Amino acid sequence: xxxxxxxxxxxxxxxxxxxxxxxxxxxxxxxxxxxxxxxxxxxxxxxxxxxxxxxxxxxxxxxxxxxxxxxxxxxxxxxxxxxxxxxxxxxxxxxxxxxxxxxxxxxxxxxxxxxxxxxxxxxxxxxxxxxxxxxxxxxxxxxxxxxxxxxxxxxxxxxxxxxxxxxxxxxxxxxxxxxxxxxxxxxxxxxxxxxxxxxxxxxxxxxxxxxxxxxxxxxxxxxxxxxxxxxxxxxxxxxxxxxxxxxxxxxxxxxxxxx
Amino acid sequence: xxxxxxxxxxxxxxxxxxxxxxxxxxxxxxxxxxxxxxxxxxxxxxxxxxxxxxxxxxxxxxxxxxxxxxxxxxxxxxxxxxxxxxxxxxxxxxxxxxxxxxxxxxxxxxxxxxxxxxxxxxxxxxxxxxxxxxxxxxxxxxxxxxxxxxxxxxxxxxxxxxxxxxxxxxxxxxxxxxxxxxxxxxxxxxxxxxxxxxxxxxxxxxxxxxxxxxxxxxxxxxxxxxxxxxxxxxxxxxxxxxxxxxxxxxxxxxxxx
Numbered sequence: 001x002x003x004x005x006x007x008x009x010x011x012x013x014x015x016x017x018x019x020x021x022x023x024x025x026x027x028x029x030x031x032x033x034x035x036x037x038x039x040x041x042x043x044x045x046x047x048x049x050x051x052x053x054x055x056x057x058x059x060x061x062x063x064x065x066x067x068x069x070x071x072x073x074x075x076x077x078x079x080x081x082x083x084x085x086x087x088x089x090x091x092x093x094x095x096x097x098x099x100x101x102x103x104x105x106x107x108x109x110x111x112x113x114x115x116x117x118x119x120x121x122x123x124x125x126x127x128x129x130x131x132x133x134x135x136x137x138x139x140x141x142x143x144x145x146x147x148x149x150x151x152x153x154x155x156x157x158x159x160x161x162x163x164x165x166x167x168x169x170x171x172x173x174x175x176x177x178x179x180x181x182x183x184x185x186x187x188x189x190x191x192x193x194x195x196x197x198x199x200x201x202x203x204x205x206x207x208x209x210x211x212x213x214x215x216x217x218x219x220x221x222x223x224x225x226x227x228x229x230x231x232x233x234x235x236x237x238x239x240x241x242x243x244x245x246x247x248x249x250x251x252x253x254x255x256x257x258x259x
Numbered sequence: 260x261x262x263x264x265x266x267x268x269x270x271x272x273x274x275x276x277x278x279x280x281x282x283x284x285x286x287x288x289x290x291x292x293x294x295x296x297x298x299x300x301x302x303x304x305x306x307x308x309x310x311x312x313x314x315x316x317x318x319x320x321x322x323x324x325x326x327x328x329x330x331x332x333x334x335x336x337x338x339x340x341x342x343x344x345x346x347x348x349x350x351x352x353x354x355x356x357x358x359x360x361x362x363x364x365x366x367x368x369x370x371x372x373x374x375x376x377x378x379x380x381x382x383x384x385x386x387x388x389x390x391x392x393x394x395x396x397x398x399x400x401x402x403x404x405x406x407x408x409x410x411x412x413x414x415x416x417x418x419x420x421x422x423x424x425x426x427x428x429x430x431x432x433x434x435x436x437x438x439x440x441x442x443x444x445x446x447x448x449x450x451x452x453x454x455x456x457x458x459x460x461x462x463x464x465x466x467x468x469x470x471x472x473x474x475x476x477x478x479x480x481x482x483x484x485x486x487x488x489x490x491x492x493x494x495x496x497x498x499x500x501x502x503x504x505x506x507x508x509x510x511x512x513x514x515x516x
Binding site: 023189199 | 279288424
């Protein structure tokens with residue numbers, strides 16, 4: 001309950017910050033909408049010239065795109081605080097975080113909830129509904145499995161953010177890591193079958209972006225065998241545990257830059 | 260100065276190049292997938308599509324810059340005042356920084372394209388006439404100047420508002436798509452409204468037009484017209500810039516220094 005209260009207070013602070021910079025907030029939100037709209041237009045235009053993309057129909061391809069956006073936006077909304085961590089290390093503010101009666105990792109990740117991304121979930125939800133109604137009728141279990149694997153994807157996103165935080169303690173230049181992740185997840189916009197087998201392997205087992213985005217879609221479409229579904233859950237769990245271990249090791253080795 | 264700044268943080272520089280490489284590899288596979296069946300897509304051959312993707316990667320490095328972003332924070336924290344007392348033209352100073360960064364990143368972009376072409380055994384087309392290289396060079400130079408003027412102009416918003424980064428984010432995303440940096444805009448512009456949106460604005464002259472010239476898809480009479488339009492847009496943006504600069508200096512208070 002303490003952490004829920006703290007998170008709610010942090011959300012209030014984040015909201016105040018965005019509300020006091022209305023032009024910036026409005027421009028960022030519009031930019032996100034335009035980016036989404038242009039990619040949507042791109043996919044629609046692709047299907048003017050072809051009937052299928054890597055074996056998927058227009059609406060199935062759009063489902064990959066919308067799911068990628070869902071996972072990406074949820075991750076950014078909840079864990080945006082990581083982008084400030086580099087400055088905390090550089091200025092020694094992390095020392096002040098460590099002495100708080102609060103889990104330092106929780107504070108670092110959740111201190112900046114991106115209200116704009118939370119608002120963006122509304123048009124994303126509409127887009128998801130619009131795509132789903134154009135798919136062939138799906139059993140109710142598909143939606144449950146889709147939601148379950150979205151959660152699995154979020155676990156991986158959490159792991160990546162924790163790993164980035166751990167790396168930041170070791171190297172001041174690791175800000176590139178989180179932006180590297182942001183660009184690497186761009187592959188999630190498209191069905192994984194378009195990539196070569198080695199790339200699919202890397203993004204399934206090393207940086208499990210395909211598990212994050214493609215697995216929920218394939219579960220909904222009934223295209224993922226049970227073995228791979230369980231494998232996806234194991235990969236997410238192993239990835240998260242590995243990230244948490246690296247965080248613990250990093251914090252133990254942390255030496256302040258002076259606060 | 261800009262060159263040494265770029266390579267000081269080598270790890271960060273490496274990650275930044277790796278990010279660009281990811282986008283390039285993703286687009287390579289996307290266009291390979293759509294053109295795999297027939298070897299053609301939307302009027303482009305597979306080789307043309309691949310060349311477009313690789314060319315766009317190089318042009319993004321040569322045309323889209325980031326140095327002028329600093330101007331907004333300099334205006335906000337007052338350090339911009341230092342430029343006003345120096346015998347240095349601010350526009351040209353930042354252009355020099357921008358040019359050095361673009362040349363360095365352009366060099367690495369060419370290397371990256373070479374690696375991808377060899378690694379994936381892909382094709383990079385070369386024009387059939389040497390004169391095309393001259394026209395492409397001219398078009399790229401004009402694109403580079405046009406982008407710099409637009410980017411510099413966006414930074415001028417900081418004279419009037421502390422919230423300059425949000426509009427800049429919006430501008431950059433609009434620019435990325437309308438310039439053809441992700442895909443040939445002719446693929447998307449399929450009705451009157453979209454044709455207007457894409458072709459009536461200056462953005463297509465940043466990436467799409469130079470690459471279309473490179474692929475020799477611009478007829479001779481339209482080639483001259485494209486340079487005229489590029490020059491015209493540079494003149495319009497430069498004129499706006501001049502007005503913004505004059506008004507901005509009057510509004511500038513130098514707070515923070």
